Amino acid sequence: MSQPFFDPDTYASQLAAKRQRLVELLAPFAAPAPEVFESPHEHYRLRSEFRLWREDGQRHYAMFAPGDKHTPILIDDFPVASRRINQLMPRLKAAWLASEALGFKLFQVEFLTTLSGDALVTLAYHRPLDDAWQAAARALAEELQASIVGRSRGQRLVIGRDHVLETLQVAGRDYRYRQPEGAFSQPNGEVCQKMLGWAFDALGQRDDDLLELYCGNGNFTLPLATRVRKVLATEISKSSVHAALANLDDNGIDNVTLVRLSAEELTQALNEVRPFRRLAGIDLKGFDFGTVFVDPPRAGMDPDTCELTRRFPRILYISCNPETLARNIAQLHDSHRISRCALFDQFPYTHHMEAGVLLERR
Template identity: 80%
Template sequence: MSAPQFDPAAYLAQLEEKKNRLIALLAPFAAPEPEVFDSPREHYRLRAEFRLWRENEERFYAMFAAGDKHTPILLDDFPIASTRINDLMPRLKAAWQLSSALSFKLFQAEFLTTLAGDGLITLCYHRPLDEHWQAAAQQLATELGVSLVGRSRGQRLVIGRDYVVEELDVAGRTFSYRQPEGAFTQPNGAVNEKMLNWAFDALGERQDDLLELYCGNGNFTLPLATRVRKVLATEISKSSVNAALANLADNNVDNVTLVRLSAEELTEALNEVRPFRRLQGIDLKSYQFGSVFVDPPRAGMDPDTCELTRRFERILYISCNPETLAANIAQLHDSHRVTRCALFDQFPYTHHMESGVLLERR
């Protein structure tokens, strides 16, 4: 990750530019003006990773400008990162400076934190990790009050847990989420909470069923499941599936069936192109789907999956790439119209933005 251009004084102007860009992209579809959900100006990012740069026998946290891997930007703190990360950075640096077991061939440090205050640090090495590292890491984890993961080629040693626990409030209910080390999580917790509440409101109270594609660790699944009769959710990542299953159990959400299939595979199953063993025991025809929720990767939905969503009365779509969102809407525009639109500023001081639309059948 490259260092963003951190300038709180310019934040509102940048947010207005994003809003105008989204309006322009969705103008061909007569979309309403987007609801805009801003970000905290600093300490909003819950995860960060740093390369370690060595100068004069000392290691520093380093980041690099886009396209330049040779000129480090040395850091003592990182104002866009959570206060928890900023508290941990100097304490971790002091620890590795005092311990060769921790510092020898250490090349990267990754932080994962939560709004709820949990923390996990991953340390990456160009060497095998032995009992001396484990003893030092155990002491460090205790001193910092975090879990710690050591990684080297063919090794992954866990001190404590390999996940953090987040708590997010949606419509008056607090949901608990396990967020695994190395798996995708929303980086901006405050904005993620706003996204969840917007999606919860946009879906509304329903008496039918929901299909969810790309469900990840169940970030949206948990609150949306309380709005419908039952949910069929899909995800291809094994670590995300395991986290989602744990999150469903931890929150006593019992109306969700989760299958490890890609969106493309589920499309084939619903179109009866071919059967899948992972769907054994699941009667797809028993579902009365009224809505589909999608949160695809940056490439958006492939044409077949996009065509699948056309079957539903309501398409609730969260996107991390407004260009592919617009391309998908273009495919659906003849049958569905955009009735709600939102901009979620997950990534301040960058050109990236998260957006959401509700499409309803004409």
Template identity: 70%
Template sequence: MLNSDFSPAAYLAQLNAKQARLEHLLCEFNAPKLQVFRSAEQNFRLRAEFRLWREDGQRHYAMMTPGDKRTPILIDNFPIASQLINTLMPRLKAAWDNNEALSDRLFQVEFLTTLSGEALITLCYHRPLDEAWHTAAEQLSQDLNASIVGRSRGKRTVIGRDYVVEKLEVAGRVFSYRQPEGAFTQPNGAMNVQMLNWAYDTLGEQNDDLLELYCGNGNFTLPLSTRVRKVLATEISKSSVNAALANLADNQIENIELVRLSAEELTQALNKVREFRRLANIDLDSYEFGTVFVDPPRAGMDQDTCELIRRFPRILYISCNPETLAENIRQLSDTHKITQTALFDQFPWTDHIESGVLLERKTN
């Protein structure tokens, strides 16, 4: 059992500390009142990854003690994970305990679940996967009603599908998302819904175009596309681009052009510094961008990308690192001011802060 204080009082104390930290970082920019979105205290996480640890002749789910790779924390259940993950954990353990083909040199297990009730389980091995494993994995997939992915020395075997399908409601419309095994997805599904609705409401109805950098699998792209004339979205990860293209087709959205470029490359293209074959069929001059939406990695945006987005009247920024968010806002603060702020408790029981800000061009 993972020991921690999951009491409401402990949660609220940590959330208040996060709010104070974010407000302190944004106070120099005269930010408006922070809108705070709190998470469920348990069963909020849709993904989980465990090492396996042998003790008393059995394999157990485990996580390593922070800073100590030799001291495991053995886990029977995982309160922060979804109810579905907690249901699957003992059933999967019973399966490998009773089947050598499943347990032989199994060293890691990953769960990916959805709010809509789908599950995918990745089993990682220090050996090639043979026919006996394949037969056992097919039975396991049926028993658990979950797709199974086996990984071994750079090879991958898929039983079922290598993705789950999530369904999220934004402003009364349900969007369908393919979430591939091994690709990034928002871990806190219910909080993701709140983030999507906040971004949708904050953007508002616009009669111009949207540029999105770091679009991932189209998580924000799909609902935001219904608020503008058309969208140009960029992403560098191949698996995320493929998932995003499938999501555009599945949701029958036709006003989005998706390009596999980094934010830095798109900056070069828009500044006419360099031409890219991947943009050969896209007329950049036909866009009338009024808003840029960014959801960068923890490092934030580089200086050139900050200078690029400065040219847009509205900047909608989702951040997973308040320190780099503040650095980026500081660079933009001479031309833009913050008009809306939000804290999304995407990662309860950690110090991580997910936030959103709307910056609008100053009029004087």
């Protein structure tokens, strides 16, 4: 069935409203006009999560409006999601209806797909998973040509791989990414490529080093590393660190030092507040940082980390929350000016948007 929040006829007007909102947020800082990168109007979301709702004796895919967990919107197809997800949805539903081993106490389904066509399906249960489930899941994985992960309390069973393989192109080069199940990855692959291309261009070719905070699975690290002499990248999530290390190796990128530290911890290390064993053998003073790249969570940078970025001649900032972006820029505005900014429409038909700014020392 159709979803009330999906209306391609409104795309241009909703994008214009987001642009105006970003312009207003950055107006106090004399920002230039934003470069605007639109999304495909449908089939743009590579990740989707559905609860299952029982009605007329069957379980159906369901979503809920924000703030309402009691009135389900039953889903047959989902034009917001990738074509691969829409192909998988009816086949998976037929499988759980036909198989007690797959369908019994199944309550949630998550799809993770890629632009290159890979797919992983996570099935969550209110019961232990047994040998019968594993046999049925293996047959399902073969039928769907997808990996399957089964989850229940204290269990995580993997049929195939526990990650998908993505290929993104930046400036004519293909980069290969492992995107783990359960870890963050950019949901809109087409817009993600545009974000990477913009950041790659904004950084430019440099003969100094890059500090990257919140590097995740290395989404930006891979292309940006080709623009500088060396990179010091930090990330706190273990699964993301493992994925980033694998992605660096898979792409033959060897000028990145990756440490598992939070941005706050790295700030303490650079300020020589206290030592960290995870930095043993790393000469922080041996880096010649010309640019710091940040892609923080929705809360933005904390004041101390924001103050740390002030040290750098150039700050390249990707934000999933323009309100906290504006708050951080307000802290930096006396020392840095905005030389470029961009709007990336990662989440069409919602109020959410991603923004990018390049701040350069005055």
